[in-house]
Amino acid sequence: MYDVKLIEKQAKEIRRLIVKMIGRAQSGHPGGSLSCADLVSALYFGVMNVDPKDPAKPDRDRFVMSKGHACPALYAALALKGYFPMEELDTLRDLGSILQGHPSALKTPGVDVSTGSLGQGLSVANGIALGAKLDGDDYYVYCLMGDGEIEEGQIWEAAMSAAHYKLDHVIGFVDYNHLQIDGAIEDVIGNGKIREKFEAFGWNVITVDGHDVSQILAAIEIAKRSKGLPSLIILNTIKGKGVSFMENQAGWHGKAPSAEQVEQALKELED
Amino acid sequence: MIGELIATRDAFGTALNEFAKDNKDVVVLDADLAKATMSCRFKDAYPERFFDMGISEGDLVGTAAGLATTGKIPFACTFAMFAAGRAFEQIRNTVAYSRLNVKICGSHGGVAVGKDGASHQCIEDLAIMAAIPGMVVINPGDAVEMRGAVRAAMDYNGPVYIRLGRNPVPVVFDENSYTFEIGKGIKVREGSDITFVANGSLLDVAMKGADILAKEGISAEIIDIATIKPLDKDLIIESAKKTGKVLTLEEGVIQGGLGSAVAQALSVSCPVPMRYIGMDNCFGQSGDAADLMKYYGMSPENVVAKAKELI
Numbered sequence: 001m002y003d004v005k006l007i008e009k010q011a012k013e014i015r016r017l018i019v020k021m022i023g024r025a026q027s028g029h030p031g032g033s034l035s036c037a038d039l040v041s042a043l044y045f046g047v048m049n050v051d052p053k054d055p056a057k058p059d060r061d062r063f064v065m066s067k068g069h070a071c072p073a074l075y076a077a078l079a080l081k082g083y084f085p086m087e088e089l090d091t092l093r094d095l096g097s098i099l100q101g102h103p104s105a106l107k108t109p110g111v112d113v114s115t116g117s118l119g120q121g122l123s124v125a126n127g128i129a130l131g132a133k134l135d136g137d138d139y140y141v142y143c144l145m146g147d148g149e150i151e152e153g154q155i156w157e158a159a160m161s162a163a164h165y166k167l168d169h170v171i172g173f174v175d176y177n178h179l180q181i182d183g184a185i186e187d188v189i190g191n192g193k194i195r196e197k198f199e200a201f202g203w204n205v206i207t208v209d210g211h212d213v214s215q216i217l218a219a220i221e222i223a224k225r226s227k228g229l230p231s232l233i234i235l236n237t238i239k240g241k242g243v244s245f246m247e248n249q250a251g252w253h254g255k256a257p258s259a260e261q262v263e264q265a266l267k268e269l270e271d
Numbered sequence: 272m273i274g275e276l277i278a279t280r281d282a283f284g285t286a287l288n289e290f291a292k293d294n295k296d297v298v299v300l301d302a303d304l305a306k307a308t309m310s311c312r313f314k315d316a317y318p319e320r321f322f323d324m325g326i327s328e329g330d331l332v333g334t335a336a337g338l339a340t341t342g343k344i345p346f347a348c349t350f351a352m353f354a355a356g357r358a359f360e361q362i363r364n365t366v367a368y369s370r371l372n373v374k375i376c377g378s379h380g381g382v383a384v385g386k387d388g389a390s391h392q393c394i395e396d397l398a399i400m401a402a403i404p405g406m407v408v409i410n411p412g413d414a415v416e417m418r419g420a421v422r423a424a425m426d427y428n429g430p431v432y433i434r435l436g437r438n439p440v441p442v443v444f445d446e447n448s449y450t451f452e453i454g455k456g457i458k459v460r461e462g463s464d465i466t467f468v469a470n471g472s473l474l475d476v477a478m479k480g481a482d483i484l485a486k487e488g489i490s491a492e493i494i495d496i497a498t499i500k501p502l503d504k505d506l507i508i509e510s511a512k513k514t515g516k517v518l519t520l521e522e523g524v525i526q527g528g529l530g531s532a533v534a535q536a537l538s539v540s541c542p543v544p545m546r547y548i549g550m551d552n553c554f555g556q557s558g559d560a561a562d563l564m565k566y567y568g569m570s571p572e573n574v575v576a577k578a579k580e581l582i
Contacts, residue, residue, distance in 0.1 A: 062340075104368070104369075105340075105369045106368075106369055106370065112340060113336075113337075113340065113365075113369070114364065114365065114368050114369040115365075116364070117360060117364040117365075119329070120329070120333050120361055120364065120365050121333075122333075123329065123330045123332075123333025123334050123336070123337065123361075123365075124333050124334070124336050124337040124340070124365060125337060126330075126333075126334050126337060127333065127334035127335060127336055127337020127338040127339070127340070127341075127345075128337040128338070128340055128341055129337070130298075130322065130334065130337070130338055131337065131338045131340070131341025131342070131343050132341060134298070134319075134320070134341075134343065135341065135342075153329070154327070154329040154330055154333065154361075157324075157325075157327035157329060157330035158330050158333065158334075160325065160327070160330075161324055161325070161327070161330055161334060164325075165322070
């Protein structure tokens, strides 16, 4: 039912745009943006019921990018989708830009929730889902978290709430790329067993290859059939995916590539 | 009725139910303190629109923010300490930065919380909330003003912080003639020698202090500034021009609260000698509410003493 080829093509284009826009801005977070590009493409070019011509239509699906620093992936998808002109991507992080360093709902068409301060998005996703329930709407709320981000205590407060209120229209994702700013997740604070933890909190948990679009799409379809339980999809990913010198390097969490590095990366990301 | 003792949290709980009856978009969230914040009344009346989030204030505020994006008008209730303190950053980044229509309701503000001690006596809430861009900050002085503030907050589209008081305070305003407007102060009493600017529980203290001074022939003008932000500068400046002396009174830190806001406004347009009553760079402690208020100088006697320093 989904156009997997299109989603894969757009994922690659999102990756190219991530590299270009962070390279131009000389500021931003390439590693975690590249690792979630396949998911973001699957959502915007497959799964989500959204309309760039009517960004606020009431029955739209919502996406909360709780790991807000990965917003270059989101901005690329929104531009490709037609929420704003592609040229806006060349203003990322500039004074007066609609594309802030972290997502701003007031500035960027298509961004529903301002994020960037880690740990807060899942609570917001829950609130949206509660609002939908009150209104009798059946749209879905997708929330992307980082694997480092779930070290934040509020994630677990929200995990409790989603299960308690039976928010089966909340579908969370953890971008499990195993790296955070200070190094490997396991070295920094040892947060393994993501599946077991969320299951213990009452969630329906699915694990997939986060760079395999078909697997992502299949997992979302399974999650949508969950009744009474919120779902979490763990995306096994590679930080910096698609750019050889960035892959699996914590150092590329928040560093911009040089002009030469952009050129090399784009060569690697050619069709 | 004027003079009747009612806690503003009590008035809050009543007003919330009264106005939510005809506004189905109002939802209420609490963090395991519904019986203390008095949101329990809403819970009983409209259980389908009430969400207990448990003891997790960050989640409380975030969930309220999510509900607001769907067009609901969430009132997120907990103690002032855990709202403005624990959840400051959620309020700042998730609510205020997006100008979401969330009402943060912080109960048990100030030292009059009493015997629970300093850990639960939030004296910084108003200063912290007023520091956030775009935040409306309200500290009503009595039950009548609280009712008006709840109505106004519900009708206003944007983030609002309201402080609720634990202890009964005398009703100051006539419920038949009182109207609340965000950002509008009220001249409670005409005077000519000195201006008192007060809010919350200190409004009554200011009036009692003024009564004592009146017997000595000193005429104090009293201005109620329930809305600390946006501040009714015009009313304050007009009075300061007339009396030439200003005493501010607040149940909270004087660094960053009402006193600071008034001083900032006056320093630009009408600098006059000032004194401040409130918590001056110290924490509270356990004790009876009345004893604590007196101990920290938030008493009619100290109002008289501070006023005389200026006269």
